[in-house]
Amino acid sequence: MSDGRPARRASISGAVGEDHTVQPEEVQPVQLLTPEGKLAENEVYSPFIAELSAEKLRELYRYMAMERRLDAEATSLQRQGQLALWAPALGQEAAQVGTIAAIKSSDMVFPTYREHAMALYRGISPEELLTMFRATRHTGWDPREHNFHVYTLVLASQTLHAAGWAMGIKQDRRTDSVPRDRAEDEIVVACIGDGATSQGDAHESMVFAASYELPLLYFIQNNHWAISVPTRTQSRGPLVNRAKGYGFEGVRVDGNDVLASYAVASKLSGDIRAGSGPKLIESVTYRMGAHTTADDPTKYRSSEEEELWKGRDPIARYRSWLSSAGHADEGFFAEVDAEYKDLAADMRKSVLALEPIDLDRVFDTVYSEPHRQVETEKAWLKDYEAGFAEEQTEAGTAG
Amino acid sequence: MSDGRPARRASISGAVGEDHTVQPEEVQPVQLLTPEGKLAENEVYSPFIAELSAEKLRELYRYMAMERRLDAEATSLQRQGQLALWAPALGQEAAQVGTIAAIKSSDMVFPTYREHAMALYRGISPEELLTMFRATRHTGWDPREHNFHVYTLVLASQTLHAAGWAMGIKQDRRTDSVPRDRAEDEIVVACIGDGATSQGDAHESMVFAASYELPLLYFIQNNHWAISVPTRTQSRGPLVNRAKGYGFEGVRVDGNDVLASYAVASKLSGDIRAGSGPKLIESVTYRMGAHTTADDPTKYRSSEEEELWKGRDPIARYRSWLSSAGHADEGFFAEVDAEYKDLAADMRKSVLALEPIDLDRVFDTVYSEPHRQVETEKAWLKDYEAGFAEEQTEAGTAG
Amino acid sequence: MSAIKEMVMAKAITAALRDELAADQKTLLIGEDIGALGGVFRVTEGLQAEFGPHRVIDSPLAESGIVGTSIGMAMRGYRPVAEIQFDGFVFPAFNQITTQLAKMHNRTDGRVKVPVTIRLPYGGHIGSIEHHSESPEALFAHTAGLRILAPSNPQDAYWMTRQAIVSDDPVIILEPKRRYWLKGKVDLDNPAPDAFRAQVLREGTDATIATYGPLVPVALAAAEAARAESRSIEVVDIRSISPLDDETIARSAAKTQRLIVAHEAPTFGGIGGEIAARVAERAHHRLLAPVLRVGGFHMPYPPSAQEHRYLPDIDRMLEAVDRSFSYQRSA
Amino acid sequence: MSAIKEMVMAKAITAALRDELAADQKTLLIGEDIGALGGVFRVTEGLQAEFGPHRVIDSPLAESGIVGTSIGMAMRGYRPVAEIQFDGFVFPAFNQITTQLAKMHNRTDGRVKVPVTIRLPYGGHIGSIEHHSESPEALFAHTAGLRILAPSNPQDAYWMTRQAIVSDDPVIILEPKRRYWLKGKVDLDNPAPDAFRAQVLREGTDATIATYGPLVPVALAAAEAARAESRSIEVVDIRSISPLDDETIARSAAKTQRLIVAHEAPTFGGIGGEIAARVAERAHHRLLAPVLRVGGFHMPYPPSAQEHRYLPDIDRMLEAVDRSFSYQRSA
Ligand SMILES: Cc1ncc(C[n+]2csc(CCOP(=O)(O)OP(=O)(O)O)c2C)c(N)n1
Numbered sequence A, B: 001m002s003d004g005r006p007a008r009r010a011s012i013s014g015a016v017g018e019d020h021t022v023q024p025e026e027v028q029p030v031q032l033l034t035p036e037g038k039l040a041e042n043e044v045y046s047p048f049i050a051e052l053s054a055e056k057l058r059e060l061y062r063y064m065a066m067e068r069r070l071d072a073e074a075t076s077l078q079r080q081g082q083l084a085l086w087a088p089a090l091g092q093e094a095a096q097v098g099t100i101a102a103i104k105s106s107d108m109v110f111p112t113y114r115e116h117a118m119a120l121y122r123g124i125s126p127e128e129l130l131t132m133f134r135a136t137r138h139t140g141w142d143p144r145e146h147n148f149h150v151y152t153l154v155l156a157s158q159t160l161h162a163a164g165w166a167m168g169i170k171q172d173r174r175t176d177s178v179p180r181d182r183a184e185d186e187i188v189v190a191c192i193g194d195g196a197t198s199q200g201d202a203h204e205s206m207v208f209a210a211s212y213e214l215p216l217l218y219f220i221q222n223n224h225w226a227i228s229v230p231t232r233t234q235s236r237g238p239l240v241n242r243a244k245g246y247g248f249e250g251v252r253v254d255g256n257d258v259l260a261s262y263a264v265a266s267k268l269s270g271d272i273r274a275g276s277g278p279k280l281i282e283s284v285t286y287r288m289g290a291h292t293t294a295d296d297p298t299k300y301r302s303s304e305e306e307e308l309w310k311g312r313d314p315i316a317r318y319r320s321w322l323s324s325a326g327h328a329d330e331g332f333f334a335e336v337d338a339e340y341k342d343l344a345a346d347m348r349k350s351v352l353a354l355e356p357i358d359l360d361r362v363f364d365t366v367y368s369e370p371h372r373q374v375e376t377e378k379a380w381l382k383d384y385e386a387g388f389a390e391e392q393t394e395a396g397t398a399g
Numbered sequence C, D: 001m002s003a004i005k006e007m008v009m010a011k012a013i014t015a016a017l018r019d020e021l022a023a024d025q026k027t028l029l030i031g032e033d034i035g036a037l038g039g040v041f042r043v044t045e046g047l048q049a050e051f052g053p054h055r056v057i058d059s060p061l062a063e064s065g066i067v068g069t070s071i072g073m074a075m076r077g078y079r080p081v082a083e084i085q086f087d088g089f090v091f092p093a094f095n096q097i098t099t100q101l102a103k104m105h106n107r108t109d110g111r112v113k114v115p116v117t118i119r120l121p122y123g124g125h126i127g128s129i130e131h132h133s134e135s136p137e138a139l140f141a142h143t144a145g146l147r148i149l150a151p152s153n154p155q156d157a158y159w160m161t162r163q164a165i166v167s168d169d170p171v172i173i174l175e176p177k178r179r180y181w182l183k184g185k186v187d188l189d190n191p192a193p194d195a196f197r198a199q200v201l202r203e204g205t206d207a208t209i210a211t212y213g214p215l216v217p218v219a220l221a222a223a224e225a226a227r228a229e230s231r232s233i234e235v236v237d238i239r240s241i242s243p244l245d246d247e248t249i250a251r252s253a254a255k256t257q258r259l260i261v262a263h264e265a266p267t268f269g270g271i272g273g274e275i276a277a278r279v280a281e282r283a284h285h286r287l288l289a290p291v292l293r294v295g296g297f298h299m300p301y302p303p304s305a306q307e308h309r310y311l312p313d314i315d316r317m318l319e320a321v322d323r324s325f326s327y328q329r330s331a
């Protein structure tokens, strides 16, 4: 057998698990607002911003600020033992608000578990949002009401549900049965983190989306970390390139720039509505906080890195532009601050008032139709707990 | 909320499951031998062919012809009820022989289940190859002896094993413990079909390979079909582009051209040996036969298509060039034919002589160390079957 | 007047799929090779031609994708029927089935229904190669939120398939491959008994054999053989694995006082243990012997040249009956 | 002279990993966040700094990839120890575990060994959110080719981990998360009893409670509480789920004549059924009551605000003991 050629000696450097030095091929993200808060011109994307009203521009700010306030409050609730866990979205507000503001309210969104700003934008209340984290119920909102699916923790699973939903859209059109409350040009958004892109399900979703030319927008928030693992462990090159592998377009955007996030999502969702098939956004942002309240980022990342990204804070950047461009004045910002102070107090109250789901209700929703084992066990538990109540009453009487 | 823009009306054509008309972006496969059997010049790849001796060139032919002979014989054995199943490699001989001839015999190969020509090239005997298909044992050969892993039927699973093996190679180098029988510049080949590329495991394998810069060559045989499903259901664009998604190089090659297959595999494996990290080959070929002997291709593909590809037969093409270029004469071809007539007869004999594995042996290899339940059941079965033997003896005596 | 037709099981399933596709626009089929080819077992033969490629969908080769997108379609109001080509290839979909499909209704507090049916050709005795003869039912039964059916004859196959599709819960139907060509009468107008109940197929007094799917005909034959030895065996077709109709099984066991449970799946950790434990709880003092199990061995399904020694057959069932009787003697 | 140290279970596992990494160059750790972070439970803390990133490998976020590449490394002579971050996230790896890892040795006729250890932090009672509190052991136990261990104390955790790593078979170790901070003595020189045998932890005469992992301390406490009512309970720590030491369990059951099996996993289809069936087969006529089971309900693990009503506790175990005694009365 041949030895192949050219017969150069092996010189493979680095070992598995080492921090390799190869730099990913860089793709410049779309940016419309510089870190200094200046507007940059972009032939393709600027027009999407130009037509936004001052009110709309302020609304974007409002949701970003709301998320940040909620985030702080949730973190403190968790510290006080009132939440099982909290996963802050701190730093990702622009990416999320810009993107969701660009699609229709009738477009279904399949979030992962950190899309708090998107959830708020869709009218989900803080206590609905925190329900899962208080562990009183698995989910706090009705996905049908908000066209916003429940959070999915088994990473990337939801990207396949999104693909299935998109298959349903096409089927509806094909059979002229688009539901009344849906747009004729409906699309779906599948959210996913940089880490989760490594899962097989993310791939299978993209395969199905490409094969069936689905109206599906992938929204990758590359926040540089998957808990303690940097994005380069998931991908040597920019994640936006994954789309090329399946033959559809991907765009990399500065996720700390709410205007660029809005414009890119507008452009791509419009293309999808017009029949392009799937598209992908890699939104480059940063998880400014810990992965969750159970995490300790000092173990794996430098404070220099954190400082660097503090300087790129999406809210500060946007706020400075809003003011300088005259879209909002100090009065507006003060008003927003006041409003969210109230929101925080209300939220705390309503979160503390969340009742744990009754176990009977859990039994009743395992299936939608009767199931013998469930019924038997439910009845058993009722008897069993009633026995205790009796014992206690007896004890009470005896005592 | 915004409706996005531009606000064109939806015009998404085609429904899920329909035969879409969008054509995959074409990538011209590397070809060194035209279908007419003429040599084409290619700056990058021709040099790899130029240095092949006539003997080596004939060897390539020999293995292609051997596979084809074996294939015919196995098919007829299956028809006669002597095999549970057969999956012919008919038409894919050049892709397989060209590729495996280009790597070192100490490089591990992880096949799927149709790499018969590669198996033969690695010295696996026909009856070892057919063992699994006779269902007397799950596998017929020792993978360590041939550096050729056993066939893997759960599609794409083996691509992760290949990545793990490649991680082992890097680890060996890192710790200066490269085994004696391995090359310092060892690589791994992971085989996979066009259909199987849709599996999540294929993706995860490529993610690991890219992340750890593994010495791993993916060898996709795109034979146009996954049973009855055409490649375009797995991918709208050429599969070779998948590599781009992960940031490594892929090359598309005419898999019915053994010289191009050899040259491309030589080039890429050389690069990997030199430290490039993973590479991918999409070998465009055709499954000329049925998926397996249980399949009926007339249900899903046209005879025109089959005819078209008959005209691209990889063996005929190569044979005609070998003759015209003077590398082999009629005597050689006659000799090969005669040799394989013998091979076929021997093979038939040895396949029919294959003994089913003893169930005791199956028990003994569930674990490599003793396991209580296995031992109990093995003992029970022994007693149970002994009881029958007794009964029969008794019955014999009584009768 | 009822339309009673003689059909093989595979074609009874085809008929059920056809009838549901015709009855409800929202019913869709998805799977590998189910279109032009009609599936590797030809169960979907003709359906794509009849209902179109948008209702009988050839999928990419990815089981997690098949189940995951079925969940998404179901959320949107469709009733997808997913075919997994063979038992041994269901595992790439295991995560979607276990963590998503099974839980969706419960975790959304009943707001999201996912009426997905998964057709799973399963079991051995077809002389096939690795991964094509397995019985993974216990791996699904343990997970709450899934219903699991195992028809043993064409009539059940027809009606269980229809009932699975119209059920708002996810249902896995185990189709016993080795019985695809078993003939039987299908009454197209009169439903079989409730899919989720067990059924006494043959009355007896000395012992009960309870089983499901492919082994039901074997149990019936064993009962017939036992008659020669003047033993009267009752045969219970379990039919539904989740929910499990332990009531019917225990009633039979309490009556005959001896129970043998059989399945092709390995005994260790199989659903037979669950049945044995439940029946013992309900009928401990009635039983003259412990519930005995007949099943596969604790090994991967062996090469099929040896499957006859691995699979429960008439003799193995009768041996268990004998063993059950031996307990009485020693008591 | 033996080195006996007081340690919490998490650190006993760390020590075992460190000792095996030191003992054999071929031992590697791989998993999500196991490097700089030391794993979300800090079980691998310090090990990457000590042994380097090539031996303590942070993987991409893909469980099938983690197990699949571990298989490949094992084929090449390494001994990978894969960490799955939480029980509920093992399912993407289910196919590699079930169809590849478990079968490789058998299907290659013993030629290819895959000494992979999978560490699986499991079980509830940690007040967490969905998918972080599950007990999937039955879904692995049914599959031949895997060994399954469930330590309940630091000493076992240390020695079972080491035994798992040096075993040539694939081993899944269920690490009871709620006991990670349970303190106990670890004798670093003298191995715990054979990892694959059960152990009588407390002698008793009236009934036996057999359990494993997180519920062992609960069973011991239940036995203590029962003493107040003058009931003498024997406690068996099952320790190994595959192989299952039914001999030791049945011996205890035959002695006390009453057996309760407990696990956090749902009762239906759980390993308790297997144990009940086996013990009944071995000790039917000695048992005064059927084997009773205490386990989770047939539902997805509930929101943790309600887990105290879901999880077996002392009262549930004692209720089962009472129920067991009630059978005697009715007999
Ligand atoms: C299948 C699966 N594996 C592991 C986990 C545990 N886990 C939760 S979040 C996380 C990191 C996710 O990273 P990324 O996708 O980048 O999202 P981010 O947290 O940065 O928003 C991990 C490993 C999980 N939830 N699901």
Ligand SMILES: Cc1ncc(C[n+]2csc(CCOP(=O)(O)OP(=O)(O)O)c2C)c(N)n1
Residues within 6 Å of the ligand: B114, B153, B154, B155, B192, B193, B194, B195, B196, B197, B223, B225, B226, B227, B287, B291, C032, C061, C063, C085, C089, C092
């Ligand atoms: C996980 C899995 N799903 C389904 C199958 C059944 N199956 C066997 S071969 C095959 C088609 C494979 O197509 P491809 O990957 O293109 O390889 P080819 O048969 O063309 O060589 C299918 C669906 C399988 N073996 N494994």
Ligand SMILES: [Mg+2]
Residues within 6 Å of the ligand: A193, A194, A195, A221, A222, A223, A224, A225, A226, A227
């Ligand atoms: Mg991230």
Ligand SMILES: [Mg+2]
Residues within 6 Å of the ligand: B193, B194, B195, B221, B222, B223, B224, B225, B226, B227
């Ligand atoms: Mg193919």
